[in-house]
Amino acid sequence: MSLISGDNGFYETRRSFLNRKNLLKFLIVIIFLSLIYVFIFRENLRIHINFISIKLKNSSLIKVNLTDVKEVKIKSPFYRTLGFIRWNAARLERIPVMEKYRPFFAELHYSIPGHAPKVTYTADGSGDSFYIYKEVSDTMEIILKDHPMIEGLLYFHFDAWINPFRFDNMNFNHIWFPDSALPPFRCVTNTAGWDWWAWGSGYHTIAKQATANVAKNYSNRFITDKDVFCGGWSDIYYIPRRFFRDFIDLTSVFYPIRSFHEVGIPTMINIIDLTHRLTPSHSIVTRIADCWGHCCAGGSSENDIKQKRCGHRMDLANEGIKKTLINLLESEASYLNKTISKKIK
Numbered sequence: 001m002s003l004i005s006g007d008n009g010f011y012e013t014r015r016s017f018l019n020r021k022n023l024l025k026f027l028i029v030i031i032f033l034s035l036i037y038v039f040i041f042r043e044n045l046r047i048h049i050n051f052i053s054i055k056l057k058n059s060s061l062i063k064v065n066l067t068d069v070k071e072v073k074i075k076s077p078f079y080r081t082l083g084f085i086r087w088n089a090a091r092l093e094r095i096p097v098m099e100k101y102r103p104f105f106a107e108l109h110y111s112i113p114g115h116a117p118k119v120t121y122t123a124d125g126s127g128d129s130f131y132i133y134k135e136v137s138d139t140m141e142i143i144l145k146d147h148p149m150i151e152g153l154l155y156f157h158f159d160a161w162i163n164p165f166r167f168d169n170m171n172f173n174h175i176w177f178p179d180s181a182l183p184p185f186r187c188v189t190n191t192a193g194w195d196w197w198a199w200g201s202g203y204h205t206i207a208k209q210a211t212a213n214v215a216k217n218y219s220n221r222f223i224t225d226k227d228v229f230c231g232g233w234s235d236i237y238y239i240p241r242r243f244f245r246d247f248i249d250l251t252s253v254f255y256p257i258r259s260f261h262e263v264g265i266p267t268m269i270n271i272i273d274l275t276h277r278l279t280p281s282h283s284i285v286t287r288i289a290d291c292w293g294h295c296c297a298g299g300s301s302e303n304d305i306k307q308k309r310c311g312h313r314m315d316l317a318n319e320g321i322k323k324t325l326i327n328l329l330e331s332e333a334s335y336l337n338k339t340i341s342k343k344i345k
Contacts, residue, residue, distance in 0.1 A: 072342045074335050076104035077168045080151040081238075082121075082143065084136060087112040087158050088129045094158050094316055100329040103336055104164040106150055111135055121147065133234075133261050133268075137251035140244040152240045159313045160236055161300075161325055165332050166309030171286060175269055176238035178310075179287040180294035183262060185232035187270050196231060203260040204229045207267045210254040214271060217253060222246075223274040232266035233295045235312050236288070243284075246272045262295070 083105040085098055090113050102108055113127035119138040126135045136155060143150045152172055156162055170176065179185045183196050191199040198204070207229035215224045239247055250268040259267070273285050292304045292311030300314045302324040316322045 068343055069341050071339050074338050074340060076164050076336060077170065077172075078105045078154060078164055080106050080149060081172075082107050082109055082139070082147075082150050082153045084109045084111060084139060084153055084155045085158050086129075086132060086155065086235075087115075090114055091158070097316060097322060097326060098158055100326055100333070101162070101164075103333040104329075105154075107147075109139055130260055131255055131258060131264075133247075133251055133265050134255045136239075137248045137255075140239070140248055143241070144244055144248075150241060152238055153244075154236075154238045156236045156310075157312060159316060161305055161311055161314055162236070163309040163328065163332075165335075170238075172238075173240050173242065174284050174286045175240065175243060175272065176286045176288050177266065177269055178233050178236050178291050179289040180233045180291065182294040182296060183231045183233055185230070185266055185287060187228050187230040187266070189227045189229075194231070198231060198260055198263055201260070203263040204231075206257055206259050207254075207263045210257055210259050210264065211267065211271070213253045213257075214250060218249065221249070221275075222271050224271055225274070228267075228270065229263065230266035230270045231263050234262045234265045235295060236291060236310055237265070237269075243272055243276075246275070 083101055085101070085108060087094070087110070092112070092115075095110065098108070098110070107122060109122050109124070111124045111126060111132065114125050116123035116125040118124070119126075119135050119142070121139065121142050124135045124139070126132060128134070136153065140153060143153070154162070177185055183198070186194070188194065191204055208226065211224050211229065212226050214222055215226060247268065250271060254264040254268060269285060273283055276284050288310065290309065292300055292308040293313060295312070298313050298315065300311055300321070302320055304311055305314060305321065305324045305328065314321050314325065316325075
């Protein structure tokens with residue numbers, strides 16, 4: 001009995017060992033198959049995700065790849081520009097309205113008759129409206145000397161308006177000059193067919209003399225045409241910093257012989273253009289043809305101020321007009337320095 005019992009115990013032990021061995025093999029096979037399945041699933045999933053990604057990138061419905069988006073702060077197009085605001089009369093009660101432009105510019109310069117004893121970065125007191133480009137030139141000189149962050153100067157009259165955000169698509173390396181009806185921005189060799197009071201005062205002759213003086217004094221610097229002079233409305237214009245020195249040096253020739261600003265400035269701008277453009281068809285002057293009005297226009301409405309990015313003239317004694325301009329500027333200023341998502345080009 002003891003021998004048989006011993007054999008039975010042996011067989012039971014062996015059977016148990018074999019069962020465990022088979023179970024272990026089974027578990028190994030299951031684990032191996034699971035690993036293969038996971039690997040295949042992962043590869044298929046990656047391929048599928050890449051396929052979806054490619055489809056999304058090529059989809060006309062999805063324009064932005066999230067990896068190409070960055071957070072940016074809203075800035076004014078003029079955040080590195082000096083705003084040069086001109087008064088032809090000392091209407092100091094208009095200063096609080098003009099202060100609404102301050103958030104949009106690096107600094108403001110107030111040019112008001114009797115307002116300051118000399119030209120500084122922020123003010124001048126000139127009463128000489130016909131030749132105000134001299135004070136503009138002096139301000140440019142100060143900027144070149146002491147203010148390296150300023151990249152341009154925008155000149156405009158206090159009774160003109162500027163909608164700052166509507167200039168965000170402009171080329172700030174170009175000169176901007178208005179192309180209005182009166183007077184139009186035009187360069188000619190004679191006054192035939194151009195009925196304008198300035199020609200009756202002989203300002204075209206003065207401009208031609210100034211151009212001849214430029215050719216004599218700066219023969220290796222500027223390209224000129226001795227027979228050409230220009231006219232144009234000069235109440236709104238922009239000069240980038242890279243042309244400040246040209247404007248300053250030309251002013252040193254035009255101003256001493258009292259070239260009228262709406263003849264002298266466009267003629268100087270034409271000389272700068274002739275000198276710097278790469279070809280006759282690649283002007284460095286951008287003509288602003290969408291400003292409301294002209295030199296002598298009046299009667300702009302509240303809708304004109306809302307709809308046009310610039311214009312002249314508005315009556316700030318009219319409470320509705322004044323409120324419209326203030327509301328426009330305050331509304332746009334409320335967006336400054338806010339963060340938005342922007343696609344990286």
